[in-house]
Amino acid sequence: MKRTTKIAIASTCTIIFAIVFYIQTFKMSKTSYQLPRILIGIIVLLSIAMYLEAYFKAKKEAAKGLVHEDENNEKLHYDRIIVFILAIAAYIFSIKILGYFIVTPIFIVGIFMYLKALRLRTALIIAAFFTIFVYLLFIRFLHLPIPITMF
Secondary structure (H helix, E strand, O other): HHHHHHHHHHHHHHHHHHHHHHHHHHHOOOOOHHHHHHHHHHHHHHHHHHHHHHHHHHHHHHHOOOOOHHHOOOOOOHHHHHHHHHHHHHHHHHHHOOOHHHHHHHHHHHHHHHHHOEEEEEHHHHHHHHHHHHHHHHHHHHHOOOOOOOO
């Protein structure tokens, strides 16, 4: 499968999920639906931009005669996809039990380590700063409730 096709599929799936979440915002109160709708709009725009970037890059490479020979030999790592989906499900389930501020840093570090995207120290720093940012933004600034813990 061509890289552009993979990105088109990913972009389409992202936009479909965004539309589903946008429809869900109609169930929210008038004061609480604005931020999710803004974020959904940003996600849709980024998905479209991601596809357009891949399309124009492929078009430019084709015009120059550059073709990736091993492009069709790339295989999807279904095991990674399944583990990632299970990790997200465990994350969502765990939030209700342990609370957002305990589970989120563990999830972020765990995913970064599984994907081998960052070193442990960098993943810990990102998880800490992200959690602090969310706390300051949603709890202190916007005064919105976040699932703390069941206990």
